[in-house]
Amino acid sequence: MAYTTIDKPTDYFNTVTYTGNGGTQSITGVGFTQDFTWIKIRSETNHHRLLDTVRGATKELYSDLTSAEVTGANGLTSFNSDGFTLGTDHGFNKSSATYVSWNWLAGGTASSNSDGSITSSVSANTTAGFSIVSYTGTGSNATIGHGLGAVPKMFIARNITDTEQWTTYHVGLDTTAPQNYHVRLNTTDARVDEASVWNNTAPTSSVFSVGSSGAPNGSGDNHIAYCFAEKKGYSKFGSYTGNGNADGTFVYTGFKPAWFMQKRIDVANGWHIFDTKRDTFNACERYMTANASSSEPSGTDYVDILSNGLKMRRNGNDINGSGASYIYMAFAESPFVTSTGIPTTAR
Numbered sequence: 001m002a003y004t005t006i007d008k009p010t011d012y013f014n015t016v017t018y019t020g021n022g023g024t025q026s027i028t029g030v031g032f033t034q035d036f037t038w039i040k041i042r043s044e045t046n047h048h049r050l051l052d053t054v055r056g057a058t059k060e061l062y063s064d065l066t067s068a069e070v071t072g073a074n075g076l077t078s079f080n081s082d083g084f085t086l087g088t089d090h091g092f093n094k095s096s097a098t099y100v101s102w103n104w105l106a107g108g109t110a111s112s113n114s115d116g117s118i119t120s121s122v123s124a125n126t127t128a129g130f131s132i133v134s135y136t137g138t139g140s141n142a143t144i145g146h147g148l149g150a151v152p153k154m155f156i157a158r159n160i161t162d163t164e165q166w167t168t169y170h171v172g173l174d175t176t177a178p179q180n181y182h183v184r185l186n187t188t189d190a191r192v193d194e195a196s197v198w199n200n201t202a203p204t205s206s207v208f209s210v211g212s213s214g215a216p217n218g219s220g221d222n223h224i225a226y227c228f229a230e231k232k233g234y235s236k237f238g239s240y241t242g243n244g245n246a247d248g249t250f251v252y253t254g255f256k257p258a259w260f261m262q263k264r265i266d267v268a269n270g271w272h273i274f275d276t277k278r279d280t281f282n283a284c285e286r287y288m289t290a291n292a293s294s295s296e297p298s299g300t301d302y303v304d305i306l307s308n309g310l311k312m313r314r315n316g317n318d319i320n321g322s323g324a325s326y327i328y329m330a331f332a333e334s335p336f337v338t339s340t341g342i343p344t345t346a347r
Contacts (some may be wrong), residue, residue: 005127006234009332012105012128015259015277016083017042022095028083034134035078035106036226037084038063039091040288042098042278042296046091047287051076053131054110054123055224057084059081061158063185063290069160069222100278100288102259106132107147115145115206122147129229139219141199143207149228150201153237154167154329155183161221164214167197169230172239172327173265179203183327186291191265233335237328239265244322246301248312251328256307258333261290266325269318276305276333283313305333 006012016029020041039049048063049072057079071086074087084101086093093099106123110132113122118138124131124147131147135158146152153171158164166185173181173191179202181191197216201209208227210217217223230237236253244247259275271290278286283301302319304311310330312320319326 004237009234013331014103015275016101017277018099020097024087026085030103032105033081034103036104038102044295049091049294052132054134064293066163076093080156104130106130111148113145116143118142118144120145129231131227133225135223137217137221137223141211145207146227148229151205152227153230155225155227157216157225159218159221159223162218167215168334188268188270190267234332236330237325242320242324246315246316248320251310253309253330255335257305257330260330262326262328264324264326267285299314
């Protein structure tokens with residue numbers, strides 16, 4: 001049996017919840033100096049905030065909007081060795097409001113990458129299969145180095161200069177040619193067949209391709225891409241078909257998930273995010289919607305987190321419609337079997 005090479009997933013991904021104080025505060029407990037942080041207020045309506053070290057701590061993007069990057073002087077003001085420092089912005093730190101932050105470790109300071117026809121700047125963690133890629137678009141068919149040393153199963157590209165869509169590649173969008181399709185992180189739209197996005201060209205272990213679309217490749221515009229390769233026992237990117245039953249579809253990941261995001265792709269539906277810090281026992285009922293600014297709902301059983309995967313517990317079209325097609329990405333709380341051969345247990 002091939003075991004994971006990552007026995008402690010929290011060295012590379014971790015969820016932290018906190019309560020705002022309305023002033024300034026430092027949030028700790030991440031466990032590492034994160035390179036990518038996604039923050040959402042839970043208790044009320046406000047936008048998702050996505051920040052990374054490649055663009056700089058104060059540079060904000062909103063997953064539920066098409067607006068360009070903004071500089072927030074009172075939002076996240078610095079990345080620290082075990083978390084981050086916040087200012088007074090209500091999207092990050094309103095008094096008594098509750099928040100969640102999801103944090104990934106890339107490779108620290110970015111370096112130049114000339115693998116593609118466009119030279120990129122890349123912060124890559126090849127152990128965890130995650131890289132942050134910055135590049136300037138040309139408006140013409142091109143390739144871009146991602147630094148993973150493995151074929152990415154998912155990447156999210158964003159024009160940060162102009163008002164544009166969040167374009168997402170995922171291996172589960174089609175069984176034969178997923179590169180012909182994309183989905184938009186900021187909308188409920190079903191998958192879209194559009195050659196001008198990925199140039200109908202599959203990613204390789206060194207580059208991903210872009211076409212003439214201004215979303216991933218606006219001429220003279222700055223872009224950011226978050227790229228993910230699959231790592232056994234730590235991350236999984238796949239698809240599943242719903243059965244329309246509360247005794248729902250089982251999705252094997254090979255680990256106990258800590259974080260899970262899914263989307264229906266055959267018809268319009270949202271992106272739903274679950275984690276084990278907001279829901280500490282089964283079934284998970286608290287989720288955030290990546291494409292919407294809404295607060296966190298609860299009260300309906302959606303999914304069980306198991307030692308080796310996920311079990312759908314709702315018959316709704318959003319997560320488990322009969323015959324419906326879904327994609328997902330998941331990161332581990334603990335591997336099903338560690339490098340020493342020791343199995344984990346369900347919660």
